[in-house]
Structures are given as C-alpha cells and as structure tokens.
Amino acid sequence: MxxxxxxxxxxxxxxxxxxxxxxxxxxxxxxxxxAPATLEPHDVEAALAALHAWTGLQPPGPFDVVLxxxxxxxxxxxxxxxxxxxxxxxxxxxxxxxxIHELAHLVLFAPGSLLFSEGWAxxxxxxxxxxxxxxxxxxxxxxxxxxxxxxxxxxxxxxxYLRGAARAADLAVQGMPAEHNQLAYARAGSFVCWLVATRxxxxxxxxxxxxxxxxxVPEADAxxxxxxVALESLELQWxxxxxxxxxxxxxxxxxxASRPCLAPAGPWLMYTDESVRGNSTxxxxxxxxxxxxxxxxxxxxxxxxxxxxxxxxxxxxxVDVTDLRGLRFEARGDGKNYQLWIxxxxxxxxxxxxxxxxSTQDEWMSHEVPFTRxxxxxxxxxxxxxxxxxxxxxxxFGYRGQPVAFEVRHLELYA
Numbered sequence: 053m054x055x056x057x058x059x060x061x062x063x064x065x066x067x068x069x070x071x072x073x074x075x076x077x078x079x080x081x082x083x084x085x086x087a088p089a090t091l092e093p094h095d096v097e098a099a100l101a102a103l104h105a106w107t108g109l110q111p112p113g114p115f116d117v118v119l120x121x122x123x124x125x126x127x128x129x130x131x132x133x134x135x136x137x138x139x140x141x142x143x144x145x146x147x148x149x150x151x152i153h154e155l156a157h158l159v160l161f162a163p164g165s166l167l168f169s170e171g172w173a174x175x176x177x178x179x180x181x182x183x184x185x186x187x188x189x190x191x192x193x194x195x196x197x198x199x200x201x202x203x204x205x206x207x208x209x210x211x212x213y214l215r216g217a218a219r220a221a222d223l224a225v226q227g228m229p230a231e232h233n234q235l236a237y238a239r240a241g242s243f244v245c246w247l248v249a250t251r252x253x254x255x256x257x258x259x260x261x262x263x264x265x266x267x268x269v270p271e272a273d274a275x276x277x278x279x280x281v282a283l284e285s286l287e288l289q290w291x292x293x294x295x296x297x298x299x300x301x302x303x304x305x306x307x308x309a310s311r312p313c314l315a316p317a318g319p320w321l322m323y324t325d326e327s328v329r330g331n332s333t334x335x336x337x338x339x340x341x342x343x344x345x346x347x348x349x350x351x352x353x354x355x356x357x358x359x360x361x362x363x364x365x366x367x368x369x370x371v372d373v374t375d376l377r378g379l380r381f382e383a384r385g386d387g388k389n390y391q392l393w394i395x396x397x398x399x400x401x402x403x404x405x406x407x408x409x410x411s412t413q414d415e416w417m418s419h420e421v422p423f424t425r426x427x428x429x430x431x432x433x434x435x436x437x438x439x440x441x442x443x444x445x446x447x448x449f450g451y452r453g454q455p456v457a458f459e460v461r462h463l464e465l466y467a
Contacts, residue, residue, distance in 0.1 A: 079114040079134070087121040087141025091151060099152045102180045107253055109159040111135065125225075128154040130161040149181035162263035165271050166223035167213045167240050172260055174241025175248060193245050197294035200235070200242035210243060210287045214271045230389040230411045246290045247279075255279065314376060315464040316444060318363030325350060325357050334358040334456075342461035345446070351453045357402070358456070361393075361445025370397055374438035376465045378422035383446075385412030385458030391447045392419075394426065397440035402447075404428065406436055412458055420466075 074081040074093060078100065081093040096117055104110055115135035123140040137154045139146050156176035162169050178196050212219040213236060222236035248256050259278045263271060275283045320343050324332040334347025345360045364371045379394065390412060393405035406426035410419055423436050444463070448456045 078111065080116040081119075082116060083119040084121045084141050087119050090141065091119065091139060091146065093117075095148065095151060096155070099148065099155050099180075103152065103155060103159055103176060106176075106180060107159065107257060109257070111155070111158040115158055126150050126154050128157040130157045131163055147181065149177040152180050153177035160257060160260050160264075162260050162267075164215055164267040165260070165263040165274075166215070166220055167210065167271065168244065168256075168260050168263060170223045170237055171240030171244035172256065174237055175244040178241060178245060179248070193242075193249075196238060196245060197242045200238040201291065201294060208239075210239065210283060211272065213240060230409045232411060234409070242294060243287070243290050246294060247286070250289075250293070251279065313464045313466045314364070314371070314373065316362045316364050318366050318368065318443070320360055320362050322358070322360055324359070325355050328355055330356055332356055332358040334360075336360050342459050344457070344459045346455075346457045347448075348455050349448060349451045349453060355403070355449075356452050357447055357449045359393075359445050359447035360460075361443050361447075363443045364441060368442070370440040370442055372439050373441050373465055376423075376438065376467050378420065378425075379408075379444070379463070379465045380418070380420040381460055381463040382416045382418050383410065383412055383458060383460050384414060384416045386456060387412060388448065388451060388454075388456060388458075390458055391449060392421070392444070393447060394444040395442045396437075397442060398434055399428070400442060416461075 071082055071084060074083075076093050076096070078096065081096070100110070113135065115137065118136065118138045119141040120138055121141040123138060126140060126146050127138045129136045135158050137151075137158070139151065139154070153173045153176060156173040157169065160169075160172055174196070178193055208219070211217060213223060214220065219232075219236060222233050223240060225233045225237075244256060255278055259274060262269070262274050262278065266274070272283045275281075275286065279286060320336055320338060322334055322336055322345075324330065324334060324347075326332070329352065330350045331352045332347065332350035334345060336343050336345045338344075343360055345358075347358050349358065350356045379392075381392070383390070388411075390410060392408045392410065394407075395405040399405050406423075406428055408419070408421045408426055410417075423438065426436055428434065446458065446460055448458070
C-alpha cells in the first residue's frame with residue numbers, strides 16, 4: 053500500500069494531483085493550497101538540524117511532508133519504502149515540537165515497541181521545543197512528568213504498555229487521542245526523558261535500534277541488555293525521581309455545597325458537517341434527564357463530524373463562569389472516543405473550542421473535568437478565562453462511514 057492509499061483513507065477525496073510540490077534536499081514538500089501557512093519547508097530543515105545536533109541521527113533516506121487542512125492530528129509513516137509525514141493545516145495546526153515528534157520517528161523507530169518508539173518521539177519534542185500540543189498540551193519535562201504520574205485512580209506499570217500487553221494499543225493512535233491515550237504517551241515520554249537525562253541519549257538510541265533489528269527480543273530483555281538492570285527496577289527509580297514534579301500544583305479545593313452549580317438551560321440542538329458539504333447524519337432523544345445521540349459519520353467533505361449541543365441560556369446570551377472550577381457529566385456509548393467541547397465568544401468555530409476527550413463503554417462513567425484540563429487544538433494563543441461562555445456539547449470526529457451512539461446526562465458546571 054502506498055502513502056497515497058493511506059492518505060486517501062484519511063481524506064474524503066484523496067490527495068489532489070494539482071497540489072504544489074516543492075523539491076527539497078530531504079524530499080518533497082506537498083502543501084494543500086487552502087491550508088494556512090502554519091509551517092514552511094525551512095521549519096523541517098530546522099527541526100532536522102535540532103534532532104541531528106542532539107542525537108547525531110538523520111533520516112535514513114528521502115521522505116515527503118504533506119500539509120493537509122483535512123487532518124487535525126500529525127502522523128508519520130517511517131516504515132514505508134519512502135517515509136511520509138502528514139501535518140495538519142487546519143484548526144489543529146501543529147507546533148515545532150509536534151513536527152520534531154513526527155520527524156523523530158523517521159530518524160529512529162522500532163515497529164515492535166510502541167512504548168520506546170512513542171516515548172522517544174515525545175521526549176524529542178519535549179526536550180527540543182516547548183510548545184507540544186499533540187497528543188496533549190505540555191511545556192517542558194516537568195509538565196510532562198506531572199502529567200505522567202498524576203493521580204488517575206488506576207493501577208498501572210510500564211510493563212502494561214509492552215508489546216502484546218493490555219494497554220499497548222493506547223500508544224497506537226491515528227485519530228484524536230482520548231485521555232487514556234494521552235496518559236500512555238505521557239508515561240512513555242516521561243520515562244524516556246528520565247532515561248536520557250540520567251543515562252544519556254546514546255544508550256537510548258542503542259536500545260531502540262536493538263528493538264528495531266531484533267524484533268523477536270522481548271522489550272524487557274532488551275532493556276536489561278542495554279542498561280544492565282531490569283525494567284521494573286528502572287521504573288521504580290523513575291517514579292521516585294519524577295514524583296516531586298507530579299506533586300507540584302495547588303491543592304485540591306473541596307466543592308462549596310452552598311454555591312449552586314450551573315446547568316445548561318438551552319434546548320438540545322444537533323449539527324453536522326453539512327455546512328462544509330459533508331453527509332453525516334444524526335438525531336437525538338431526551339429521556340429521564342439524559343440525551344441519546346445516534347447517527348452515522350459521513351464519507352464526504354473535508355471534515356466528517358456530528359454533534360449535540362446546548363447553550364447555557366435559552367436566549368443564547370453569553371455567561372461569565374469565572375467563579376466556577378470545571379464541568380462534570382456522565383456518559384456511556386459504543387466504545388468510541390468523543391469530544392466534550394465548550395465554546396466561548398472567541399472560540400465558536402468548530403474545532404477551535406476548548407475540549408475534553410473521553411472514551412465510552414456500555415456502563416455509565418462519571419467525568420469531572422477542571423477547566424485547567426481543557427485543551428485546544430488551534431494555532432492561536434487563546435487560553436481559558438471563563439468569560440463569554442456560549443455553549444457546550446458532545447461531538448464525534450473521525451470514524452468515517454461508521455455508525456455512532458452515545459448518551460450524556462447530569463451535564464453541569466461546578467463551583
């Protein structure tokens with residue numbers, strides 16, 4: 053399968069042959085003419101230079117970079133005969149750190165070890181730049197460590213992410229990442245950052261290369277061979293070393309029961325990608341305080357999505373929620389990942405709202421989301437202020453041509 057076949061699966065109409073192509077030393081720069089110029093070919097050269105200066109590594113052969121407005125998540129295919137990087141050119145415009153992340157896969161990649169391949173890429177983006185957005189927003193190693201070890205209520209070990217283990221699939225993400233994906237990437241990246249900081253980049257390169265050339269060797273055995281110590285022992289040292297970073301931050305504030313929460317009062321509404329020439333369809337029903345949304349994601353147009361949403365006020369007026377701390381809700385569904393979004397006056401455009409990404413299952417799951425955990429996948433510098441809040445909703449993005457079904461209840465903003 054060629055990269056154009058892979059790209060065709062992600063686009064509704066395939067890669068147009070008339071997109072301008074610029075030949076560079078490393079390969080072709082292929083830019084969607086309708087995409088904002090968030091990155092230029094010289095950014096690729098600068099990122100390659102940064103990677104080479106730090107690691108001594110270069111891509112083994114020519115590769116192409118495609119800037120495509122129809123994507124929101126950057127992707128790399130290092131194992132194709134001619135390697136490929138695809139970068140978003142729309143609302144999810146990438147940063148220099150995200151570009152470094154994808155190029156890191158080209159210079160060093162072990163197909164049989166997502167833990168160390170993705171950990172390596174996250175570490176490169178984090179240590180060589182300070183503006184990572186995918187698969188989560190962090191600025192520097194300390195924030196990465198804090199994200200990796202923050203309390204989540206689950207019990208996990210790095211061995212859970214080894215090849216064939218229960219959580220290995222959390223590191224194989226090609227769509228918008230859910231929270232469990234973000235945690236997996238943070239844990240892998242934090243561990244690799246610590247390995248590099250304490251034992252040097254040369255040993256880490258040796259490890260990933262050994263996993264690449266000896267794919268049958270278990271990852272834990274390769275770690276022991278390179279570092280002379282068991283993975284479990286290294287994990288204990290890593291957790292102890294980075295735990296202080298995870299503990300940084302204001303203490304949790306108990307909810308004030310005397311202050312009422314704010315529940316959206318507007319009626320539920322539906323919108324789809326019809327406005328951008330898509331053909332997604334959906335409908336909703338309300339029963340016993342819950343809204344149930346069913347539909348099918350379309351196959352046409354630049355963006356395929358459908359969503360249910362409601363305004364905070366029936367008259368659609370804007371609301372100041374600066375005295376509130378977050379939002380909470382319960383959800384269940386068909387096992388797919390969904391986006392809860394909250395739009396302000398300045399972030400009303402689809403894809404540019406503040407978001408929380410979550411997974412669903414058959415049983416109701418509770419979600420409590422402080423506003424500080426909301427993310428944006430946009431090129432501007434707008435941050436959450438709590439002012440001029442307009443609406444919030446649930447959206448499904450991706451899953452081209454697939455049926456979707458989810459329910460939400462008890463959606464409210466809390467003090």
